Amino acid sequence: MSEQIKIVLTDDEMPKQWYNIQADLPQPLPPPVTKDGTPIGPDALAPVFPMNLIEQEVSTQRWIDIPEPVLDILKIWRPSPLCRALRLEKALNTPAKIYYKNEGVSPAGSHKANTAVPQAYYNKIFGIKRLTSETGAGQWGSSIAMACKLIGLECKVYMVRISFDQKPFRKMMMNTWGAECIASPSNQTNTGRQILAQDPNTPGSLAIAISEAIEDAVTSKDTRYCLGSVLNHVLMHQTIIGLETKKQFAKINVTPDVVIGCCGGGSNFAGMAFPFISDKMNGKDIRIIGVEPEACPTLTRGPYVYDSGDVAMMTPLLAMHSLGHAFVPEPIHAGGLRYHGMAPLVSHVLRYGLIEATAVPQLECYKSAVLFAQTEGFIPAPETSHAIAQAIREANRAREEGKERVILINWSGHGLMDLSGYQAYFDGKLHDYAMAQADLDLSLSKIKDLPKPPAKVG
């Protein structure tokens, strides 16, 4: 077993530019539109986001320089290691080689910090003093809290009440980094007050928290809103993951045959996948698989539509796979994957056949996560376990087919803040949730009158 296990890069070898897949799409992304179908230009977003990030959102420039102050912060934990999961391979008795890119090494424990730092930076140099955002399970909230402190911004995070109550450690993390974290719905916004008046005991939802954070941003001085996934610039910031991975594979003269990432809003998957899609468009034979929960099967069962990012329809309509913005996913532990929509860019590349999508059930994910922890040591986040489950399926198939494939997992974060899910699994309290067709039909009926995205071209 004395093979090389870990491929590391030095600070100097860290990528200095992000990859913008919008430069290479077979067809351009349909624009965001209003409810009557009118395309929305950059200016309409200015009350919500700073113009320098809006410019990134719509840019078609292939490579965008990472600002030096951003590199200086990312270097604290990046480049992240690429590791061979030799012990997992042995347990699976597979001829496949499994590698995982460990994004759990960041201070907040996940890939989210990769975009939190540049988002805080661009707001800072635009003159913004304060950021608002929302968080569900807390990975994004803690990352943006840290980034704001390191960059020098105030930060307020609206955390879905049920998570706020269940995961008090996430709030403590945010407090440690100097951010304010309050339960949503709160009595500090009109949206929150209205919802509390109707139902004082509501558990809250991500959609409500988004509405509160946006309302706070657009009504407060020197304040903007920020989002941890879905948008084009967010996905682009994550491409540092895939770019590093390609450098690491080049060092050992290996190329992956299968690239796997979990898919919630799409940023973790895209961060690894997009630099490899670029190779695929250039003719390389590679499979790129986005993995979602069966309880929230956006890519595999949701249609490609124009839909809103939140239940109150405060955001523009985006062309994406969606389960309908009124859809409330079952309470699976992978809170980061409980989102009705999917990043427009991820939806677009699926439409053009550049990626595949699959859905896995919760119990298979926990079984896979436990096998990973018991062979490789690291305990994965519930979100990450979806990528691991699919990698194990692929490794088993490689064994059946007798093929020595190279399988790459984007290991999005550790599960040390999510251990209660593991305990519930061991205690036999978890079960699978497959989405009922009637629920999907009902949810989709609520968006049937929205404008339709343009037909696929080419």
Place this chain on the structure above:
Amino acid sequence: MSEQIKIVLTDDEMPKQWYNIQADLPQPLPPPVTKDGTPIGPDALAPVFPMNLIEQEVSTQRWIDIPEPVLDILKIWRPSPLCRALRLEKALNTPAKIYYKNEGVSPAGSHKANTAVPQAYYNKIFGIKRLTSETGAGQWGSSIAMACKLIGLECKVYMVRISFDQKPFRKMMMNTWGAECIASPSNQTNTGRQILAQDPNTPGSLAIAISEAIEDAVTSKDTRYCLGSVLNHVLMHQTIIGLETKKQFAKINVTPDVVIGCCGGGSNFAGMAFPFISDKMNGKDIRIIGVEPEACPTLTRGPYVYDSGDVAMMTPLLAMHSLGHAFVPEPIHAGGLRYHGMAPLVSHVLRYGLIEATAVPQLECYKSAVLFAQTEGFIPAPETSHAIAQAIREANRAREEGKERVILINWSGHGLMDLSGYQAYFDGKLHDYAMAQADLDLSLSKIKDLPKPPAKVG
């Protein structure tokens, strides 16, 4: 700021041998003795530990090969990064250069895994099937749980009841790695049953948990006991930290002027310090500082005596600095530093002037930890915050003296499982505990009849 921040090593550059300071001591370590002062030989320890580890315990061979299967597991997260704390330096406005060795990258989040893996390995090849141990805050318990699963041993951890109740996530970690973790005192040992009969609501103590784990080991088939600090072989396994650090500094042509580690049982401190003590004995000008809590000032206020490792006096007497085995430290959050004794090797090198010792109060530690988290991102464990507090004192002194010193911190682990301590700090609920002289005198009076260690020679 675009300087190199992180110095990484490849798998191949990881040290292949441990450094055994017993080869280089100015005088040999006094032997363990019985209560009547009779030296204890290796055979007496055989019911508790496997003979291959007992041989390491008494070895005076300078370099000991790390077995290849151990290296293969350590490589999953080692070599750990050495990082420059540039942003902390800037916040302190100091000319000092501060580096920290990040041991928080292990799957269980601390340096403890460095000895958990070899201890499990040596027991395994000796034919042992099952290990027992105790844990206070849970860092050691989770590390030995992981190591046993990766090596292939059963594992049972007796966790001090108050911690068991306060830190349910630690138990969940151990369960995820397949270990059994029960609250101590338990009804599964004679010691536990006796104590529960006297006081069913006792919060437990490390001393009780040690007694239970040893009793379980010596009365069960194919079972041995293991300990996460204090003993010579445990400290030696940790020297991989300092050996790696020296390689990393050599790459950038830097040598530290001040080496700092926190001191509980002594293994974290020794792991970094001993390879540098070797340089100091060869004439290098370097200060090496062990940092302990004011609430448990073993090195700074405890006499050098023969004392027992546990309250029930089940262990042999060790020559060490001790506050008396009956001493119960105040409930500071740095649970890993709440131990009445100190590793005999650490006590010995202090006696011969090769290291310094200092004690810091709890609030200064939290203040320092928060500054670290808000500048460098990573949230330190409460134990680690003691080393950080002392490093900040040294950095401030460097500023006052106008000296560009290089300060090295052994950053023993992250604090993601210890966030409630931070919250209590922010909520103003913490305070300092300086040990009262009367308490110390009382505790020491209970060991005044024990044999005395030999006088210092040379």
